[in-house]
Amino acid sequence: MSDSVKDKVIEIIAEQAVLEPSDVKMDSTLEDLGIDSLGLVESIFAIEEAFDIQVPFNANEPTESEFDISSVEAIVKAVEGLAAEKQA
Template identity: 75%
Template sequence: MSINDRVIAIIAEQAVLDPSDVTPDSTLEDLGIDSLGLVESIFAIEEEFDISIPFNANEPSQSDFDISNVAAIVAGIEKLMSEKA
């Protein structure tokens, strides 16, 4: 399963949606994921990929991690994975 598919599966699970309902252009807000759901998604992604995401839940706008849409989240995870390798 690709990074993209795994991230979409995690986000879909948080949003209680079918993965086919989650597109690269979807924002977390579009999917009905609130700030708590976002934090839970970040934790699930960190666990899935064994990475640490530079995200501050108290100040999301100050984070170095782009959560503007699903594609940005996937790109950020791919970058973290390549740095880890």
């Protein structure tokens, strides 16, 4: 797991949750962190912009998405995968 990707994703999520990055744990869910659906969408936009990627996420059907948002760790892994695909 790339530390730079992990650190940037945690920074984005912490900003949405109005927390310090040190308060965001890899096994935290967005719900644990108090991020609602609007915060999730804003986080996705920020991730797309930060990594210049397209996140396959449908805000209307979040459970139907290929982008795993079940935990911070899952989001980091998904972003790493998308960033690697972009570079390939």
